[in-house]
Amino acid sequence: MSDLRNNLSTKGKRLFIARHGETIFNLAGRIQGNAAHTPLTQRGFAQANEMGRALARYLESLGARDEGKDAGYGLQLVASDTGRALQTLSVVCEHINLDWHQAAADVRLREIDMGEWEGSYYHSLEGQLQVDRERSLFLSQAPGGESYVDIVQRLGMWIEDQSFEHDMLLISHGMTTRVLRGMLTGREPLELIGAPIADSLPQGSLVQITDGVETIVHLGAGESEKA
Numbered sequence: 001m002s003d004l005r006n007n008l009s010t011k012g013k014r015l016f017i018a019r020h021g022e023t024i025f026n027l028a029g030r031i032q033g034n035a036a037h038t039p040l041t042q043r044g045f046a047q048a049n050e051m052g053r054a055l056a057r058y059l060e061s062l063g064a065r066d067e068g069k070d071a072g073y074g075l076q077l078v079a080s081d082t083g084r085a086l087q088t089l090s091v092v093c094e095h096i097n098l099d100w101h102q103a104a105a106d107v108r109l110r111e112i113d114m115g116e117w118e119g120s121y122y123h124s125l126e127g128q129l130q131v132d133r134e135r136s137l138f139l140s141q142a143p144g145g146e147s148y149v150d151i152v153q154r155l156g157m158w159i160e161d162q163s164f165e166h167d168m169l170l171i172s173h174g175m176t177t178r179v180l181r182g183m184l185t186g187r188e189p190l191e192l193i194g195a196p197i198a199d200s201l202p203q204g205s206l207v208q209i210t211d212g213v214e215t216i217v218h219l220g221a222g223e224s225e226k227a
Contacts, residue, residue, distance in 0.1 A: 008212030014167040018206040019174050020088040021047040033118030034110045037083040047204035048088045052095030054218035077103035079171040080110050089171040108158040111173035115145030136200040148195035151179045184209045
């Protein structure tokens, strides 16, 4: 994989990136990982609705929809293949008049694999799971799970596969979107984890990245990221 920091071009296209809405595991304080199907809570649906409304307003302000209400906004739809990401995308799509069935679900956009810790309550891992609370980062790699460097590798392959012919809406996960944002904006790897990572944003936030520059489209009111 090439050093993506040498070429941050998206050919002028906008990449709208967000994490899924709050889930039943988020609410219960459990580690989700990727295997469990964890539906959105009422607050999670509200967050998805807020992001959808904000994105519709933003696109309208850009004049991005000029062929009438029924034409939609022409965004390429991409998501992690997990239920919570696809569920969030379906809600956002209603606000921008796009067909959720056209979305491409990609396993490379999944959350950090938490291995043997998946499904555990955070409080049950006291003394095992080390967390940098200031940065909202895991410092311990789960047994059988991924490191942040592993996330960089799979996201790097995803980025290299993109032609950037259209603006894109991408729904993924807390840690994964932060690494993706860090890569797409050319951040230096954080020594603690050996990978570039963007600042934590509240759940329900939506950003735009174009040619290495990030803009916050909507700042949510949820909690910071947990896997």
